[in-house]
Amino acid sequence: xxxxxxxxxxxxxxxxxxxxxxxxxxxxxxxxxGANELLVQALYWDVAPYMRxxxxxxxxxxxxxxxxxxxxxxxxxxxxxxxxxAFQTDEIVVTDMGFGWQDxxxxxxxxxxxxxxxxxxxxxWLDFMGINGLTAYFGLVEAAVIKxxxxxxxxxxxxxxxxxxxxxAKIAGCRTIAITSSEDKINWCRELxxxxxxxxxxxxxxxxxxxxxxxxxxxxxxxxxxxxxxxxVLQNLAAHARITLCGTVSLADRFDEPDIGPxxxxxxxxxxxxxxxxxxxxxxxxxxxxxxxxxxWYNAGLINQKYDIDEGGLTNLPxxxxxxxxxxxxxxxxxxxxxxx
Amino acid sequence: xxxxxxxxxxxxxxxxxxxxxxxxxxxxxxxxxGANELLVQALYWDVAPYMRxxxxxxxxxxxxxxxxxxxxxxxxxxxxxxxxxAFQTDEIVVTDMGFGWQDxxxxxxxxxxxxxxxxxxxxxWLDFMGINGLTAYFGLVEAAVIKxxxxxxxxxxxxxxxxxxxxxAKIAGCRTIAITSSEDKINWCRELxxxxxxxxxxxxxxxxxxxxxxxxxxxxxxxxxxxxxxxxVLQNLAAHARITLCGTVSLADRFDEPDIGPxxxxxxxxxxxxxxxxxxxxxxxxxxxxxxxxxxWYNAGLINQKYDIDEGGLTNLPxxxxxxxxxxxxxxxxxxxxxxx
Numbered sequence: 001x002x003x004x005x006x007x008x009x010x011x012x013x014x015x016x017x018x019x020x021x022x023x024x025x026x027x028x029x030x031x032x033x034g035a036n037e038l039l040v041q042a043l044y045w046d047v048a049p050y051m052r053x054x055x056x057x058x059x060x061x062x063x064x065x066x067x068x069x070x071x072x073x074x075x076x077x078x079x080x081x082x083x084x085x086a087f088q089t090d091e092i093v094v095t096d097m098g099f100g101w102q103d104x105x106x107x108x109x110x111x112x113x114x115x116x117x118x119x120x121x122x123x124x125w126l127d128f129m130g131i132n133g134l135t136a137y138f139g140l141v142e143a144a145v146i147k148x149x150x151x152x153x154x155x156x157x158x159x160x161x162x163x164x165x166x167x168x169a170k171i172a173g174c175r176t177i178a179i180t181s182s183e184d185k186i187n188w189c190r191e192l193x194x195x196x197x198x199x200x201x202x203x204x205x206x207x208x209x210x211x212x213x214x215x216x217x218x219x220x221x222x223x224x225x226x227x228x229x230x231x232x233v234l235q236n237l238a239a240h241a242r243i244t245l246c247g248t249v250s251l252a253d254r255f256d257e258p259d260i261g262p263x264x265x266x267x268x269x270x271x272x273x274x275x276x277x278x279x280x281x282x283x284x285x286x287x288x289x290x291x292x293x294x295x296x297w298y299n300a301g302l303i304n305q306k307y308d309i310d311e312g313g314l315t316n317l318p319x320x321x322x323x324x325x326x327x328x329x330x331x332x333x334x335x336x337x338x339x340x341x
Numbered sequence: 342x343x344x345x346x347x348x349x350x351x352x353x354x355x356x357x358x359x360x361x362x363x364x365x366x367x368x369x370x371x372x373x374x375g376a377n378e379l380l381v382q383a384l385y386w387d388v389a390p391y392m393r394x395x396x397x398x399x400x401x402x403x404x405x406x407x408x409x410x411x412x413x414x415x416x417x418x419x420x421x422x423x424x425x426x427a428f429q430t431d432e433i434v435v436t437d438m439g440f441g442w443q444d445x446x447x448x449x450x451x452x453x454x455x456x457x458x459x460x461x462x463x464x465x466w467l468d469f470m471g472i473n474g475l476t477a478y479f480g481l482v483e484a485a486v487i488k489x490x491x492x493x494x495x496x497x498x499x500x501x502x503x504x505x506x507x508x509x510a511k512i513a514g515c516r517t518i519a520i521t522s523s524e525d526k527i528n529w530c531r532e533l534x535x536x537x538x539x540x541x542x543x544x545x546x547x548x549x550x551x552x553x554x555x556x557x558x559x560x561x562x563x564x565x566x567x568x569x570x571x572x573x574v575l576q577n578l579a580a581h582a583r584i585t586l587c588g589t590v591s592l593a594d595r596f597d598e599p600d601i602g603p604x605x606x607x608x609x610x611x612x613x614x615x616x617x618x619x620x621x622x623x624x625x626x627x628x629x630x631x632x633x634x635x636x637x638w639y640n641a642g643l644i645n646q647k648y649d650i651d652e653g654g655l656t657n658l659p660x661x662x663x664x665x666x667x668x669x670x671x672x673x674x675x676x677x678x679x680x681x682x
Contacts, residue, residue, distance in 0.1 A: 226606045248607050258603035265567045266589050268618040275616040277609040
């Protein structure tokens with residue numbers, strides 16, 4: 001086992017779109033777990049849009065990463081040493097956000113869950129068996145209150161959350177429309193069961209295209225992007241539409257300035273629509289309900305996720321994150337650890 | 342009794358802010374009620390912001406006034422002739438929206454309610470005993486789900502709905518902040534029991550002022566205006582804030598162009614806030630619940646409304662409406678009918 005721990009530390013808050021120079025790779029000794037703690041070695045790191053909000057001095061729903069701190073991240077890892085009776089050496093565990101971009105982390109049993117590879121392969125535990133599955137489930141079921149027959153539009157429809165939203169909405173008996181950024185992604189959306197797919201990069205008038213595929217209006221919008229896609233949907237709301245505002249990845253380069261554009265308050269009033277800012281952490285007490293459903297659906301063959309796994313190890317984390325923010329990845333993005341000496 | 346009926350008919354959809362020339366005053370014979378119908382003579386007409394949305398070709402929650410049709414309006418009136426066993430000649434009745442800007446209307450019993458002047462004076466029946474009371478009640482109780490201790494901000498706080506919102510929120514145990522347009526109106530807000538009042542016309546930085554008077558953030562925003570006041574509030578949301586989007590009077594001159602400005606989707610997400618487009622008509626089956634409460638509170642001396650009554654009769658309706666849209670009236674605005682020859 002390696003005797004050093006490598007860590008990506010934040011050097012500066014990005015201005016606009018983050019750059020690789022916002023982090024420095026440093027080495028330090030492997031930390032020692034205290035009483036009832038575990039030392040865990042990363043196998044996969046999560047790379048997700050929420051991380052953009054954590055490297056900004058702006059107010060967020062959770063404390064941000066301070067300058068000089070290790071970048072925030074969830075990870076799947078192997079227990080190297082356990083001072084907790086609840087976990088044994090060599091067990092595989094997952095933490096949703098508490099690992100960081102580093103080889104090793106000291107974790108508390110309260111913040112980790114056991115991974116069972118006989119239920120689903122490892123990457124799934126940072127995806128539909130993790131924060132993405134919980135987000136799609138509670139964002140649809142609780143925030144948007146989906147009903148059979150609803151027309152559901154999903155932005156970033158092949159993203160980690162979007163893929164699941166489309167599949168869960170179909171399970172619930174909804175009609176589903178994907179908005180994504182390439183023909184390949186639209187083809188993947190068809191395989192996932194989406195009823196329609198629109199490429200916002202080539203569609204000359206996205207609002208008009210949505211009007212054509214949703215002639216009776218949009219009942220539910222699961223918004224992972226904000227920005228111009230949001231604007232196009234807001235022009236096509238059905239009465240009593242519900243919008244789950246889950247992500248704002250289109251604003252990744254605009255954290256420090258107001259987002260100026262058309263507002264749709266009149267349309268929201270006329271439709272008696274609802275916009276609900278959504279954060280999965282608000283539903284923590286009910287996570288087991290979602291895990292039970294998602295496991296059941298996966299076993300029934302109803303969950304089919306695409307992964308975009310960078311196999312280059314820890315050193316590739318910043319570039320993988322920038323690919324995500326630039327809309328270049330395809331599927332749930334992870335970085336796989338290389339074997340350590 | 343007069344033998345002619347005067348009517349204000351829409352001549353053109355306004356471009357931007359409505360003008361007096363958007364209506365023509367015409368004369369026609371008094372209509373005859375059919376089976377089970379009543380002929381009613383107006384005593385007071387309602388003048389309200391929702392009427393702006395009805396004279397636009399844009400999609401609205403209800404059918405708009407067509408060119409050549411009588412302008413929409415509620416009214417209190419006296420039954421002149423009744424073909425319905427449910428109402429007698431000389432009884433006073435109210436209709437929320439079904440009368441129009443005219444001296445006489447033929448009404449159906451289903452669309453009117455009996456006015457009891459021993460419960461409250463006539464103008465009250467187009468106010469807290471009518472659509473304004475219902476709007477304030479359901480907009481707070483159902484759309485915003487107010488709780489004791491909430492900090493509640495109200496725009497157009499001395500308007501027909503705003504006055505009531507402040508008083509009902511106080512009854513419910515909330516802290517209330519009025520946003521209005523003059524020192525006189527702020528003084529009136531104090532009499533109504535508002536805890537704080539801000540004049541958006543003289544406040545150099547409304548967002549900062551709201552931050553000072555709401556240091557723990559705004560839990561509930563009852564928005565009657567949209568526009569820059571909305572923008573200032575959105576920068577001060579508490580976690581899990583709820584916004585009842587009830588009116589967009591600040592957009593009265595911008596029905597035909599997009600409302601461009603800062604959007605606050607990131608703030609909504611971070612606060613997990615909710616914006617709920619609100620229309621009182623969605624709560625029709627529950628109106629009696631609100632009437633019961635409002636009557637009780639009025640009898641207990643807890644409802645104290647200011648009225649701005651134009652006593653110039655039917656010919657003054659367009660100018661009264663334009664005063665409302667320009668923010669020049671003070672209190673619930675009505676036009677009182679002159680005696681007819």
